[in-house]
Amino acid sequence: MATRKLTCTVTGNWQYVGQERWDKLVAEAGSEDELIANHVSREGKKIQEGKAEPAEIFQNKIPCIVTGVLCFISPERLEKKIKEGQARTENKEFNEDDVRAEYVSRVATRLRKKLANAEEEGKSFLELTAEQRTEIDEKIGEMAANGNLPSPSAPKGSKKAEVEETEETEGDIEVAVTHDEDTSTKDTIPEEIDDPLRQVQGESKKARKNRIRRERAALKKAEAI
DSSP states (O other): OOOOEEETTTTTTEEEEHHHHHHHHHHSSSSEEEEEEEEHHHHHHHHTTTOOOOOHHHTTEEOOOOOOOEEEHHHHHHHHHHHHHHHHHHHHTTOOOHHHHHOOHOOOOOOOHHHHHSSSOOOOGSOOHHHHHHHHHHHHHHHTTOOOOOOOOOOOOOEEEEEEEEOOOOTOOOEEEEEEEEOTTSOOOTTTTTOOOOOOOOHHHHHHHHHHHHHHHHHHHHHOO
């Protein structure tokens, strides 16, 4: 399924949209040029209508430059990445804007590694040619547009990012907000996990589906021990 990249003229954020969605927006705008020049996302409309402040929309969130997915990032992690960037570039002026300009989510990083190895066995993503890297990022972007990205995760033995809530963006890509959870006791089974189909107050359909899948896997693993 073909996808197109569309940028909000208010927030500056971009999203991949499917061809069907793109055609609908073009019809509403009158032409592709009009759509590209004037597109306003749902978040942008909230700002325009005075229903939200820019700081509220983007607080503790950062978009992945590969998928366009808006991810949660704590102030502490943002500060850590700024310091890492300053050390890596030997530039003390490296700041939040620089972090945002190069941020790649854990999901995209994992997919880059997997697809790079499939392209050239034994090679890392950065060892590929510029053309190969672009092709891989386009494949990942298309996965994001079609809602086929795997769940977020973190390095084994430290922390894992778990989907906390998801929100459909008017037919565009899914925006996933994640948080870090301590998994030092990840092999233990929480109370009530013996009933994955239980109802959890405030849980969205998407979050419920993800939780049921995780808990069933944990139960299966525990039964095998």
